[in-house]
Amino acid sequence: MMIDERLNELVHYALNKAMIDEQDVIFCKNQLMEILKLDESVTTPTPEKKAEHRALAEILDDILDWAATKGHLQNNTVTERDLLDTKLMAVFVSQPSEVTRSFRQIQHKDGVEAATAWFYEWNQDVHYIRRNRIAKNMNWKTPTDYGEIDITINLSKPEKDPKEIEAAKHAVSSNYPLCLLCKENVGYAGRLNHPARQNLRTIPVELNGGEEWHIQFSPYVYYHEHAIVLAAEHVPMKISVRTFQRLVDFVEQYPHYFIGSNADLPIVGGSILSHDHYQAGKYEFPMARADEEETEALEAYGDVTVSKVKWPMTVLRVKGTDKQHVVQASEMIRQTWQNYQDQTVGVLPFSGDTPHHAITPIARFREGKFELDLVLRNNRTSDEHPMGIFHPHEEVHHIKKENIGLIEVMGLAVLPGRLKKELNQLGDAMLTVQPEKEIAQNEEIAKHLEWALKIKGRYGDLDMSNIDEILQQEVGNVFSTILSHAGVFKRDIEGQDAFLRFIRSLK
Known part of the structure; x- marks a missing residue:
């Protein structure tokens, strides 16, 4: 009787969140029963909406606890529970094309900001973003x-217990999907060494003149509407002129979002360098509020200016009304930095043939101008700092x-x-x-x-x-x-003088 009531409660949750319609109620209950190997139902959920009394995580926890007592969870670990509750929630999740269609309808009617707000809430409702864990x-x-x-x-991110670690060692290895960012994760059932993604959906976005990219939200949400923008192809990260073009293309389509990329070298780059991707969202980071200090006009690029940003890391802010001029100026800065050397402050671009200079770019559209913050990075190591000088x-x-x-x-x-x-x-x-x-x-x-x-x-x-x-x-x-x-150029007099020398070398 208890499990029957909990399944009814879960169906009513989905009904209240408009994830299903009234005529879907019995169908969804039967799908849940099949997953849990139940042959019959004691009560049928009513097709009317009911007032919500409990959070989704509480309902699911009761169902998972029951499943553990019935042997549906071998070790009742966090990983096993996540695999099962994602499978349960997938019963209520629309097909990818339907989710995209809903997104576009809202975008057309109320604007792109309303569309991303809806999609963000939807990801929480389907338990892809786990509200109960983010709240911790x-x-x-x-x-x-x-x-x-x-x-x-x-x-x-829940810590794995020893049982999970041991089980993962013996889990079947697979090259599908190739990584956690591949579009093949959409709808994937997961396994002990790969998270379930049946409730993952993405929104297609076209960048750089026709390239296929996808927007999804991070399940861990470090800030409001924490989005991941990922390449449709599994290609390694590489900062180039195409990167800058994609970033400004994105903020032109999503002007309420910032978007940025990790650098493309180890130590100064992100944790996943094997799949090109960016992070975006509706959030103003402290660096975006930082004051601009010295500003230079880049006359060869229309009205584009470059400013030194008051920040502990080394940041150049490139701004202009014409996005192509901003892209071209940013690429000129990247190429200049790639080979720039200033031994007086330990800025060295190569060790033999090994490159050390990289850039972390962040784009915004603000006050009618395209902005690209270019953070200069260097991944050189030394005996004193074997993990990285910077x-x-x-x-x-x-x-x-x-x-x-x-x-x-x-x-x-x-x-x-x-x-x-x-x-x-x-x-x-x-x-x-x-x-x-x-x-x-x-x-x-x-x-x-x-x-x-x-x-x-x-x-x-x-x-x-x-x-x-x-x-x-x-x-x-x-x-x-x-x-x-x-920071590559330190915030002392010597470092800032060196930083200004670099800025004045830009043409």
């Missing part, structure tokens, strides 16, 4: 010399040691989930009679010892009422330092 993330803002920067501790240095690895990708370049720190527990423990230890001893003997937070003692030295009135806020502020300060580590 910690978020705050930290004031810095460069304005407020955004901090998030990512808790939306990469988080060892003294900040207790907070973050991973690559600084596109999202963080723009001023949103995506920090590891371990920090939530560590900061709670660290705050408690810092308020004890012997904080140094308490921290040093705790393996999980010992790495924070030097940092914590410096904080205690700066604040004379730490107590339970302020310790959390102070630690958050100090984490933000560390992230600002991390961004400065990734």
Whole structure:
């Protein structure tokens, strides 16, 4: 009786969210029963909408718990539960062509901003974006010399338990889909080593004079309407003039969105370099609000200007009313940077034949102009900094040691989930009679010892009422330092003079 009621509740959820019509109710219930190997139903869901009493995740959890008791989940792990609840939700998900048709109808009637807002909500309703997990993330803002920067501790990706890790080792390997970004993921059932995607849908978009690309939302949502724009073909990432053309083409069609690309080299690039893709969304990042300092006119490119941006990383802002002029000027800057050398500040483009210079580009359409922020990157390493000279240095690895990708370049720190527990423990230890001893003997937070003692030295009135806020502020300060580590031309006099020399070399 319990499982029958839960399935009815799930059907009514889909009805209330307009994912199905009244005449679909019995059909969908039967589809759910087939998945769960149920031969008969005790009650038939009514075709009328009912008031919602519980969140989708609660309904699904009850169904999954029942499935575990009946042996439908071998180990009842997060991965197995995700595979099954995605299969259940796929019962209510429209065909890709129908989703695109709905998107275009809204776009035609109410505009593209309304269409992306609908699609974003739809992705949450079908449980592709899991609201319950996104709600776990910690978020705050930290004031810095460069304005407020955004901090998030990512808790939306569940940690795998040992059973899942072991099961994945023995799972059948497959080259289909080739990667997590391929369009072949749409509707894919998934397996233990590849997430279920039956509830994934994408919206086609044409870029660069006819190339097929697709828009989907990230299941992890680091910011509002966090979208992924992916190439239809599985081709590696490569920053070129075509990249700039695609970015400005996109913001021309979606002027309420920014769009950007990770650099195309290891260390300074993103986590997936094997499939060309961009990230976009309806969100104003801190870097977009940063002041423009020195500005130069690029007279060979119409009204295009290039400005030095006040930011801990090295950013040029290219602006103009004509998108082709902006694209051409940006390509000229990329080519100039590719071979640019300034030994006085350690800017070297090659080690032998190995290139080190790259660019992280971000596009917007703002106040009638196309903008391309070009963030200069370099992935050179040294004995002192084996993970990267322009990469988080060892003294900040207790907070973050991973690559600084596109999202963080723009001023949103995506920090590891371990920090939530560590900061709670660290705050408690810092308020004890012997904080140094308490921290040093705790393996999980010992790495924070030097940092914590410096904080205690700066604040004379730490107590339970302020310790959390102070630690958050100090984490933000560390992230600002991390961004400065990734800056090629530093924010000191010598570095900024060198940056201006580069700008004045542009023609």
